[in-house]
Structures are given as structure tokens and as C-alpha cells.
Amino acid sequence: MRKMKTPAVLAALMATSLFSIGSMADSIIVQSTTSTKNSGLYDYLLPLVEADTGVTVNVVAVGTGQAIKNAERCDGDVLLVHAKASEEKFVASGYGVSRSDLMYNDFILVGPADDPAGISGSSSVSDSLEKIAVKQAPFASRGDDSGTHKAELRLWKSTAVNPADSSGSWYRETGSGMGATLNVAVGMGAYAMTDRATWTKFGNKADFKILVEGDTRLFNQYGIILVNPAKCPDVKAEAGQKFIDWMISETGQGAIANYKVAGDQLFFPNAK
Amino acid sequence: MVDTQPLQIPRPPSVLAVQGLSLKLTDRTLLKGIELRSFEPGITLVMGANGAGKSLFLRSLHGLLPIEGQVSFAGRPLSETLAEQAMVFQKPTLLRRTVWQNMTFAAPSGSTDAEIENLLRQVHLAEKALEPARLLSGGEQQRLALARALLTRPRILLLDEPTASLDPGSVSIIEKLIRAASDAGVKVIFVSHDIGQARRLASEVLFMHEGRVVEHTPADRFFSAPDSIEARAYLSGELLIKPQTTGSPEQ
Numbered sequence: 001m002r003k004m005k006t007p008a009v010l011a012a013l014m015a016t017s018l019f020s021i022g023s024m025a026d027s028i029i030v031q032s033t034t035s036t037k038n039s040g041l042y043d044y045l046l047p048l049v050e051a052d053t054g055v056t057v058n059v060v061a062v063g064t065g066q067a068i069k070n071a072e073r074c075d076g077d078v079l080l081v082h083a084k085a086s087e088e089k090f091v092a093s094g095y096g097v098s099r100s101d102l103m104y105n106d107f108i109l110v111g112p113a114d115d116p117a118g119i120s121g122s123s124s125v126s127d128s129l130e131k132i133a134v135k136q137a138p139f140a141s142r143g144d145d146s147g148t149h150k151a152e153l154r155l156w157k158s159t160a161v162n163p164a165d166s167s168g169s170w171y172r173e174t175g176s177g178m179g180a181t182l183n184v185a186v187g188m189g190a191y192a193m194t195d196r197a198t199w200t201k202f203g204n205k206a207d208f209k210i211l212v213e214g215d216t217r218l219f220n221q222y223g224i225i226l227v228n229p230a231k232c233p234d235v236k237a238e239a240g241q242k243f244i245d246w247m248i249s250e251t252g253q254g255a256i257a258n259y260k261v262a263g264d265q266l267f268f269p270n271a272k
Numbered sequence: 273m274v275d276t277q278p279l280q281i282p283r284p285p286s287v288l289a290v291q292g293l294s295l296k297l298t299d300r301t302l303l304k305g306i307e308l309r310s311f312e313p314g315i316t317l318v319m320g321a322n323g324a325g326k327s328l329f330l331r332s333l334h335g336l337l338p339i340e341g342q343v344s345f346a347g348r349p350l351s352e353t354l355a356e357q358a359m360v361f362q363k364p365t366l367l368r369r370t371v372w373q374n375m376t377f378a379a380p381s382g383s384t385d386a387e388i389e390n391l392l393r394q395v396h397l398a399e400k401a402l403e404p405a406r407l408l409s410g411g412e413q414q415r416l417a418l419a420r421a422l423l424t425r426p427r428i429l430l431l432d433e434p435t436a437s438l439d440p441g442s443v444s445i446i447e448k449l450i451r452a453a454s455d456a457g458v459k460v461i462f463v464s465h466d467i468g469q470a471r472r473l474a475s476e477v478l479f480m481h482e483g484r485v486v487e488h489t490p491a492d493r494f495f496s497a498p499d500s501i502e503a504r505a506y507l508s509g510e511l512l513i514k515p516q517t518t519g520s521p522e523q
Contacts, residue, residue, distance in 0.1 A: 114351050116335035130377065133365045134420075137336055160367035169363075188297060189338035 037061035039197030063146025074232035138190035143173025285347030314475030364417035411442030
């Protein structure tokens, strides 16, 4: 039985009830990471999904960690996040039917134009993080168990620094989403790691710029999973699968590739 | 005809110039419109009670905070001098690698093993070159941090209480290196609470109080006849406490 819905889910459903023409049977909830929403991708894709499949998609955009927890509580029909190890564990534990690669983008390190740590143009993200740490230049971290936060911690593990030793000093955990964390970074002149899509759409860049990009360790893979109806009987499996099938189809993958902001492609489809 | 125009003698650019330096974080103004021109090439000591803004001021001079205003060294803006600056913190961040690898991490291109060995010898760490840096004592870690900073051949060296809580041996080694760097032409700006150390090292003193520089004076004059009431209180060991509006002295 589907458990009590979170306020975010209820809000999404209420919003849907105002605008949805399709039947509730074809209305699904996607537990999602924030970057796909902040980047504007859903605003572009979901009308296409509805036109092609008749499925209305309601998105609950939270950090990846929270999205997985919500799906484990049977809040949602589909999971769309970016933390492959956690996604595979979600499926292995029986909460998901199967996982498909969907698309990728990349993470980047951004910071003030003056670049006090001198990392601009570096091809090594771990070297850059070590320079930031040694210089004790402020670094704003999501600190919210999101996919981006997990990816950032994985990168720190590849360095010779434990940023937790400096928590509250030069290393500041905001406990917030990507947009809020970028605002904090700009406010305090701090470096930050962000997905490129959110950065492209971010409107408060001030003198900040992309300083490090292109390291293969900054690759950011998104996956899509149907929540398992065997664990969560209220899951709208048929509509959920329709949505997934469309997203990984040639049409869906083409639409993802076509989504651009200021001429830049933000996500790169790679469903197999 | 006699030229009556006054003779214009070009003045050299100040070693450090600060114009309207303010720092606001989370709606609090922490540094308040600091104006400063220093022509002193020697060691500048920054002093003041806890919370006066000394560390924030130093970090601002190193480009680590989003300040308003202008900072320049020898007439060049901060954006141009950052690469020639090094800073040593009260709690340095050392890499979880050996002493030697911490040095090579900071080594600019062209530096040699001999240079690294020489610096490690000067901070009495040559024998520990292959030991993990994080297992060093506090004094040793701070000496390594200073050696690492000097390896970058800085023209400006910023030091934020690098000898706080260290044993006298480490303090002596660090002071010797700081003096040698200054003698070699490095501009040193040093935050310290240690009045004895300040007397030993300082050429001039900036005294800060509540986010402002309230006194900027040659060191000998500062210690013999400070101008500001705040500096006099500090040097005599008094705390300047604002009047309490509620509560008893016991509280």
C-alpha cells in the first residue's frame, strides 16, 4: 500500500489537478534530482511526453539521496537521478524494476574570476581541489546527500585532503540545493562544484566563471528506474513504463539532445 | 625668466595601499571602509583584540574574501599580485602525503630538489622528509607550512598567527625564517597577539578594533606611545568592554 505522501508530492499532485486533462491513471510521479528541473529540461520535455504518450508527469525535484528515500517509501512511480551506485543498490534491494542509462552531462568547478587558488584551466579536478584546500580558499558544498554532493565527496576521496576536517572553516556545507549553494558561493567568493546544466541556467553569476572542466572524473551519468510494483502496489507501472520507454526511445533521446540553453546542449543522451 | 612651478618629485608607489576595504557577510559588516597607505618595506604586524577583524583583513589581502574596495601592492592590483603571494594559516592544511610530497606539491616549475632540501633543513625537517606530514607535531606542521610557502618564492608573505601555541624552539625557527625573508625583500604582513614577538619583528604596526584600522604607526612609537585609546588598553592588558545594559557583573 502506498504510504502517506510527502508535502512536496501533495503539492505536485494538487498542481496537476488544476492543469491535467488526462485521467489520473495516466498521471505519474517522478522522484527526480534537481538539476533536470533547474535546467529547464522538464519544461521542454514533458509536454512532448504527454502529447506522444498521454502520460502526465508530475515531478518532485529534490536531491538524489532524498529522491531515492522517497521512492523507497513508495512515494512515486519513476526515479530519475544521478548516483549510479545508489541506483544499482535501489534496484538490487528490490525497490526498482531495472535501471537504464538515460543521458549524461558533466560537473564543473566554478569560482571567482580572481581565482585565488590558481586552478583555472587545470585538467585535473583532484589537483584543483587540493590547491583550494591548501590555500584555504572558501569552498561551498551542497552538503545535502544529493547526487552532486555524493559526486563531490567521491572527488575529495581521490585527493589527499579530508574536507570534513575543515568543516565550518574554509569548507562550508550549505545543506541546500544547487541554485542556493551557487548563491552562497557567489556571496562569499567561494569555489563550488555544480552540474553544467544548472550553471548554464543560473542567473546570478556575478564575476564567477567556469575554472575546471573536462576531467573524465567529472562525468555525470543519469539513470531512470521504474519503482517496483511488487514492493509498492500503488505504482502506476504501465504509465511509468510508457514514460521510461519514451525517454529512452529514439524520439526521447533526440528531444533530450535538442534541448539547448543559449545555444548550448545541456544533456547528452546515451540510453543503450 | 625663472620657472616658478614647484619641483615635482615623483613619489614611489606605496608598498601596500588599501582603499575603502569593506567586507559584508550574511548582512554583517565585518570590515569597515579601511583606508591605508604603507611605505614600509619591512615587517608589518597586525594587532588587535580577538574579533577585531585581523584574520579577515589578512584573508582579504590574499583574495580569499569577497571584499568591496581596492587593494594594491607596489601599485599593482591584487588580481596581478595573487600569484606572487603566499599565506600561512594558524591551522595549515597539509596533504595526507609525506613531508617531501607536500613540498613538491607547492614547488613552482624550475625549483630543484636541492632547494627543497635546503628549505627543509632550515625548518629542521630534513630528517623527516619521508614521514607522513599529518603525523608531525603542531610546531613541525607549522614549520612545514612556512617552508612550503617560501618554496613558492613569494614577493608578499601573509602570516596569520603562525606561532600561536607553539613551543619556543619552533617559534624561534619560524621568526628567524620570517626575518630572513624580509631581509631578502619579501613584504611580510603578520598577525600576532604576542607582544614580545611583535617587538622583536615589527617595523610598523597596524592596530585593528571592531573592523577598522585605528592606528598605523612605526613599531617603536606604537610600543612606547600608542595614539589610540584602544591600543593603549590592549598593550596594558585591559579589555575594552562596552557597558552592559542588563545583568550583574557576576553574570
